[in-house]
Amino acid sequence: MGKTYIILIVFGVFYSNPSFSQSDSITLLEEIVLSDVKLAQNSEGQFIQKLSDSLLRKNEPLLTSALKFNTPVYFRENGYGMVSSASIRGTGASQTAVVWNGININSQFTGQTDFNTINTGVYDNIQLRPGGGSVIYGSGAIGGTIHLNNLFEFNSKVSNYLKLAYGSFETSELLYNGKFSNSKTSLNINFSGITSDNDYRYPGTELSNENGDFYNYSINTAVAQWLNPTNILKFYSAYYQGDRGFSGTLTLNSNSEYEDRNLRNLVEWKSFLADLTSSLKVAFIKESYKYFENRDADIFSFGEAETAIFKYDLNYSISATKSLNLLLDYTSSNGKGSGIANAKRNTTGISLLWNQDLGKLNYNASLRQEFLKEYKSPLLFSIGANYQIAPFYKLKLNTSRNFRIPTYNDLFWLEGGNRNLKPETSLQAEIGNEFQFKEMKLSIAAYFIDIQDLLRWTPNVSGIWRPGNTQNVHNYGLEVFAEWNKNLGEYPLQLNATYAYTRSIDQETEKQLIYVPEHKVTFVPSVEINNIKIFGHYLYNGSIYTSSDNQYSLDGYSIANLGASYIFNNSPGLELGFQIKNILDTKYQSIPSRIMPGRSFQTSLTFNF
Amino acid sequence: MKFKHLILTFLSLLIFNACSTDDDNCCPEPEMPEAEFADGLFVLNEGNFGSGNASVSFINENSGSAENDIFATVNGRLLGDTSQSISFFEDMAFVIQNVSNTIEVVNRNTFESIATIDNGLQNPRFSVVSNDNLYVTNWGDGSNPDDDYVAVIDLNSFSISKNISVVEGPETILETNNQIFVAHKGGFSFNNRLSVINTETNEVSKEIEVGDLPESLLVVNDQLWVLNNGKPSYAMEETAGSISKIDLNSLEVAETLSFASTTDHPENLKLSGSRVFYTLNKEVYSLALDQTTFSSNPEFPLNEVQVLYGLEISDGKLYAASANSDFTGNGNLYIYNLDNGSLLNSFSTGINPTAIYFN
Numbered sequence: 001m002g003k004t005y006i007i008l009i010v011f012g013v014f015y016s017n018p019s020f021s022q023s024d025s026i027t028l029l030e031e032i033v034l035s036d037v038k039l040a041q042n043s044e045g046q047f048i049q050k051l052s053d054s055l056l057r058k059n060e061p062l063l064t065s066a067l068k069f070n071t072p073v074y075f076r077e078n079g080y081g082m083v084s085s086a087s088i089r090g091t092g093a094s095q096t097a098v099v100w101n102g103i104n105i106n107s108q109f110t111g112q113t114d115f116n117t118i119n120t121g122v123y124d125n126i127q128l129r130p131g132g133g134s135v136i137y138g139s140g141a142i143g144g145t146i147h148l149n150n151l152f153e154f155n156s157k158v159s160n161y162l163k164l165a166y167g168s169f170e171t172s173e174l175l176y177n178g179k180f181s182n183s184k185t186s187l188n189i190n191f192s193g194i195t196s197d198n199d200y201r202y203p204g205t206e207l208s209n210e211n212g213d214f215y216n217y218s219i220n221t222a223v224a225q226w227l228n229p230t231n232i233l234k235f236y237s238a239y240y241q242g243d244r245g246f247s248g249t250l251t252l253n254s255n256s257e258y259e260d261r262n263l264r265n266l267v268e269w270k271s272f273l274a275d276l277t278s279s280l281k282v283a284f285i286k287e288s289y290k291y292f293e294n295r296d297a298d299i300f301s302f303g304e305a306e307t308a309i310f311k312y313d314l315n316y317s318i319s320a321t322k323s324l325n326l327l328l329d330y331t332s333s334n335g336k337g338s339g340i341a342n343a344k345r346n347t348t349g350i351s352l353l354w355n356q357d358l359g360k361l362n363y364n365a366s367l368r369q370e371f372l373k374e375y376k377s378p379l380l381f382s383i384g385a386n387y388q389i390a391p392f393y394k395l396k397l398n399t400s401r402n403f404r405i406p407t408y409n410d411l412f413w414l415e416g417g418n419r420n421l422k423p424e425t426s427l428q429a430e431i432g433n434e435f436q437f438k439e440m441k442l443s444i445a446a447y448f449i450d451i452q453d454l455l456r457w458t459p460n461v462s463g464i465w466r467p468g469n470t471q472n473v474h475n476y477g478l479e480v481f482a483e484w485n486k487n488l489g490e491y492p493l494q495l496n497a498t499y500a501y502t503r504s505i506d507q508e509t510e511k512q513l514i515y516v517p518e519h520k521v522t523f524v525p526s527v528e529i530n531n532i533k534i535f536g537h538y539l540y541n542g543s544i545y546t547s548s549d550n551q552y553s554l555d556g557y558s559i560a561n562l563g564a565s566y567i568f569n570n571s572p573g574l575e576l577g578f579q580i581k582n583i584l585d586t587k588y589q590s591i592p593s594r595i596m597p598g599r600s601f602q603t604s605l606t607f608n609f
Numbered sequence: 610m611k612f613k614h615l616i617l618t619f620l621s622l623l624i625f626n627a628c629s630t631d632d633d634n635c636c637p638e639p640e641m642p643e644a645e646f647a648d649g650l651f652v653l654n655e656g657n658f659g660s661g662n663a664s665v666s667f668i669n670e671n672s673g674s675a676e677n678d679i680f681a682t683v684n685g686r687l688l689g690d691t692s693q694s695i696s697f698f699e700d701m702a703f704v705i706q707n708v709s710n711t712i713e714v715v716n717r718n719t720f721e722s723i724a725t726i727d728n729g730l731q732n733p734r735f736s737v738v739s740n741d742n743l744y745v746t747n748w749g750d751g752s753n754p755d756d757d758y759v760a761v762i763d764l765n766s767f768s769i770s771k772n773i774s775v776v777e778g779p780e781t782i783l784e785t786n787n788q789i790f791v792a793h794k795g796g797f798s799f800n801n802r803l804s805v806i807n808t809e810t811n812e813v814s815k816e817i818e819v820g821d822l823p824e825s826l827l828v829v830n831d832q833l834w835v836l837n838n839g840k841p842s843y844a845m846e847e848t849a850g851s852i853s854k855i856d857l858n859s860l861e862v863a864e865t866l867s868f869a870s871t872t873d874h875p876e877n878l879k880l881s882g883s884r885v886f887y888t889l890n891k892e893v894y895s896l897a898l899d900q901t902t903f904s905s906n907p908e909f910p911l912n913e914v915q916v917l918y919g920l921e922i923s924d925g926k927l928y929a930a931s932a933n934s935d936f937t938g939n940g941n942l943y944i945y946n947l948d949n950g951s952l953l954n955s956f957s958t959g960i961n962p963t964a965i966y967f968n
Contacts, residue, residue, distance in 0.1 A: 251661035251690040251709045299752045415843040458935055514937060546660070547938030547960070593661035593690070 031270065031277060032232065033151050035101035035222075038136045039127060042353060044364045045384025045398025047432055047443045049128045049481055049498075053177070056120045057163065058526075058535055058563060060581075061173055061194050062216075063118035063126070067146070069522055069537040069561070071128050072479050072500030075115065076515050076590045079247040080597050081198055081214045083258075084115040088130055089447060090475040090504030090516040091143030094404055094455075095424075097133060099147045101236050101266055103283045104138045108305040108335050108343075111140060111407035117242055117260050121163075121175040121192030122220035124151040130479055131447065132428050134402035135351055135366040135382040136327075142402045142426045142451065143475075150222040150236055152186040153179060160609050167579075167602030171196035186224040193217030202250065203587035203598035209247050211254045211295075216242025234268040245295060249593040257295035261288045275318070281311040303337030305408065325353035327368075335408045339415065343408040347372040360388040374411070378403055378425045396432035396445070401425060406467065410455060416466040424469070426451045441483045449475040473513065477502040488527065496524040511550045515590075517542040519556075531568075537561040546592055557588035565604075573608025644718035646679065651966045652930060652942055653692050653704070653919075654959030663692035663706060664959040665720070668942060675956045677939075680704070680713065683720045688713060695966050698738035698764070705733050705745065712736070712745065714767060717968055729760060729769040732796075738764070739784040740808045746779035747772075748796045759791060759804075761811050771811050775804045783826040783833075786857055788814075790833060792823035799840055805860060815860055820851040820867075825878035827885065829898060831857050836878035836887060839871070850875040852896075868903055877920040881947060886927070891917050893927065893950065909950025913943050921965040922947060930962035 030040050039048065049071060059066040064084040067073045073096075074087045085093030094111035097104050098118070106113050120126060126148055133141030158180050165173040171194065178189040195215035201208050217240075224234045240262040248254040266283040288304040311329040318324060328350055335343040351368040363385035370377040382400035389395055406421040430447035453469035480499040487493065500520045504513040512518070519542035526535035543556040565577035578601070585599040649669035654677075656663035665688065668675045680688040689706030696703050702717040710733060712726040732748035742761050749756035754777040761771040778796030782789060789806040799822060805815040820837025827834045832854045839850035851867040868875065875887045875894075884895045891914055892907035911917060911929050918940070919930030927945040940962040944954040 249659060249661055249690070251687055251706075252659055253710060293752045294750045297750060297753060299750070301752070456935070546657075548933070548935050549938035551938050552662075552960070591660070592657070593659065 028272070033153070035149055035151070035234070035236065036099065036147055038102065039129065039147055041355065042136060042364055042366070043129060043384070044362050044386045045396045045430070045432065046129055046131045047396070047434070047445055047481065051126045053124055056126060059120070061119050061121050061175065061192055062116045063120050064115040066120045066126065067115070067128070069539055070496070070498070070524060071522065072498045072520055073128065074517055074520055074541065077594070077596065078591060079209060079212055079594050080200065081116055081196065081212065081244060082247055085112055086115055087516060088143035089449060089477060090502040090513065091449070091451070094140055094407070095142035097137050097139070097141040097145045099137050099145050100238065100264060101148065101150055102281070103266060103285070103309060104140065105264060105285060106140050107287055108307060108333055109303050109337070109408045111404060117216065117240060117262070118148065119192035119216065119218040121177070122190035122218045122238070123148045125149050130445070131398060131430055132382060132400035132402040132426065134380050135368045135400065139403060139405040142404060142449065150188060150220065152222065152224040152234070154181050154183050154186050156182045162607040163604055165602055165604035168600035169197050169200050171602070184226045188222040190220040191217065198247065200597040200600065202595040203585050205250070207250060211245040212247030214242065214244030216240065230272045232270050234270070236266040238264045250595065251593055255294050255296070257292040259290040262286065275316060277315040279313040281309070281313070283309040285309070301338035303335065303340065305333060305335035307331060307333035321357040323355045325355070327351035327353070340408055340412045341414055343412045345372065345374065362386045375422060377423065392436050394434040396434060399429040401427050404455070406455060410467040418467050421455065421467060422453050422469050424451060424453050424455050439484060439486050443481040445479045447477060447479070451475065472507040473504060474507060475502070475504045491527060491529045493527045494525070498522045506548065509548060511548060512545055514545050514548055517544045517556070532564065532566055534564045536563070554589060554592060557586050558584065559586050559588065560584055573606065575606040577604040577606065578602070646720055646968060647718040649968060650928070651695065651968060652958045652962045653695055653964040653966070654940070655691050655961040655963045657937065657960060658691050658708060661687055661690045662960055663688045663690060665704065666958045666962070668956050670944070670954065677959050679720050680715070684722045693733070694735045694964055696736040696738065697966070703736055703743060705736060707732060707734060724767045726762060726767050734780055735782045737782045737784045737789065739789060741765070744782060744789055744806070746782050746791055748778065751797050754798060757796065759806065773806060773811055773813060775813060776800060776802055776816065779804065781824060781826050783828070785828050785833070790826055792826055792835060794822045794824055799844060801837070803835065817855060817860060817862065819853040819862065820865065821848045824876060827878050827880055829880060829885070832863065833857055834878065834885070836875060838874045838876060839868070841874060842872070847871045849873050852878070866901060866903065879920065879922040881922045886922060888917060888920060909945070911943065911945070913952060913955065919962060919964045923967055926953065928965045930958070930965055932961040936961055
């Protein structure tokens, strides 16, 4: 009786109404397995890059490293393991939304996510979707969105994956993924932790990184339970804890420390009724931090924000090729902390999405409006289309309006918060070309983004820093993703490469914005020869300006990593790995005087049973 | 040892001895470095917090030349992170880096490094020399109101001989009458006091209550004038700026002149002839020494300045250090005629120029 749940859903519907196409069974499976169905079903016109768990395991456990070496995303890092912010398509740190199982988790205080507070090992895959996404994901989805996903399986299998690693600078890592399921229940338990003294030498100098020691870990669980053949309940929970010294620089000694504690819980109840799919999601997000200017003293500043999100999603399949989706959501958040006076915000939103499949042409059109009393939110929209011109060539077009709301710090900060701020809005368009040949996949996209009312903190006439809607920026460029699979004899070889050309021009000064590189290249080859796996990373970041008059800049740099592992046994799996990171011992920095690590080594042991 | 070896040794010693007199041509004298920076002005550039790009510019108004980054050029290494101030004594200059917690001691004419003080300073701000000692105000741990101090640094050894404990937020420091006055602006908080330090005992002999956020200290005849900024708009209660006039003999506040509105936050009190000048936002005002009410009409505005980050008056001219409005990139020095406010000259400086010093 157990196994029939899935079969009933997938094939029962198929048999009962012969006009349904094969794609519906895939759609239904996606509704069951995925946490973020909209990403899979509502991305016409945009490209999605998927980083599988096997790829993530070849990288360091923090999200910055995985994206830095495999995607066109550029990172500004304050040192290894330190505060790290992302830039996609030349936009700023708060114009990239990080989405956890469909829920936007950017900080209420800063509007951004620190990419070194996300452990990749606790997710089944991570996806990058450049371009707008506010219609579904809300504030901050201007440059792109990064999706952290947990998936469910109901295949009655048990699998355990355990990895232990130890490397330079007393760095230890532990990763555990457990999957247990039968036909009605699916349970995933994940743990990823890292600790490091982080006292690396700055290449080319006599100095070492000081006060940069850190540890962090994430515990994630995901459970799905079929209540009856047409109702499934899903629960996701993620806890993150990390303490780190904020490292000094070439000329700055630091004794400060930062502590993060984040808890995220999500419950989803999904119902399948004939042509309707209904989903109710309730999420509770709690973020908190403490900053100690002197880690040996008991004086600290802090922030705590609690957010409750209610999302109701109703999808109506008008026919096999048309569907209408209604989304209603209510978000209530409140925050408190040093420097913040009473921060509360309640937002109601409504979205309408239309999907149509016309054979070679698929398109979607979506609208969203948010309501809140503090300011007027713009009407957001997104229109995207995929046109399969030839079997090997798909043309993609997308245009959207997205936004970013002012954060708690922008509005309520005691020293200078400005309650009269408007949200930033963007109008963007992109053309994508996707080629699929026998051995090669290639995607080339060109985009243009016009951002109005960019929020920046600048000093006013009396010298007090205040945030204001001060700038108009045009971003445009090119993104290329390539994947080549070939067999060298009987040995599979895979090459992955990305390239980003980015221009981000302040319309008043006509100069490139600071911290936006014009060029970024990543190249990842991997090969398997009998029981040996070899892979490498190559990264090139072009030079960046550090002053808005473009007089000061940081040089571009190349970094290369090499890794190899030997598989002793396949089932149960036992694998011994070795990695050399930054083989060229390149001295590089993405922020002036914050030097990143030189050459380092790591050994790992993996068990799979 | 044979006798002739002794003779040889004695003779060789004589030869070496002969070379030691100055007017001998045997041994070439080492070249003395040019006193490149002897005549002109220094602009101290803060740089960006955490980027380690503080610098010093040298400008010669007569020749019209400006040279940036002179410390790095002369000494081949970085000055440090976020420079705050320079003080001078004889031929030495003391350049304070607030974030690197260092003081670079250099020759004021060649900018060659004499010593680096990098021990015992925590958030150092301003300094002054008295009695063969360099007194440096330190905030200590910025979030701790009880650990602020004035470091007493011996000028022979360049090491700290004593830390004088003071109230929160010591900033500007001035020496007159064999006494040291420290204005306590308040650091990350707000304060309203002056500390008076006895340089014989190196103890705080008195605390004087003045207006909120005392910033500029100026000796005018036999009084010490203190310009108080007033609490800013983001304080719980905003207060107006004021000038406190302190009698240097009795060390009591003789007179306080208050500004009219709580949104008035004057800065940069400077003396020129029989008037003092100050700025409100980016406008220059003057006050005669016997005037008791503030004029509501400015002398002239500083239109070219983006962010007024430093100001000095000398020789009938007003020097304004202008940082860029987004605090990145090179700033400027604008020189105005003090009588009519016309722009006389402008120079490009380093990043975020914060102070001007005449050599």
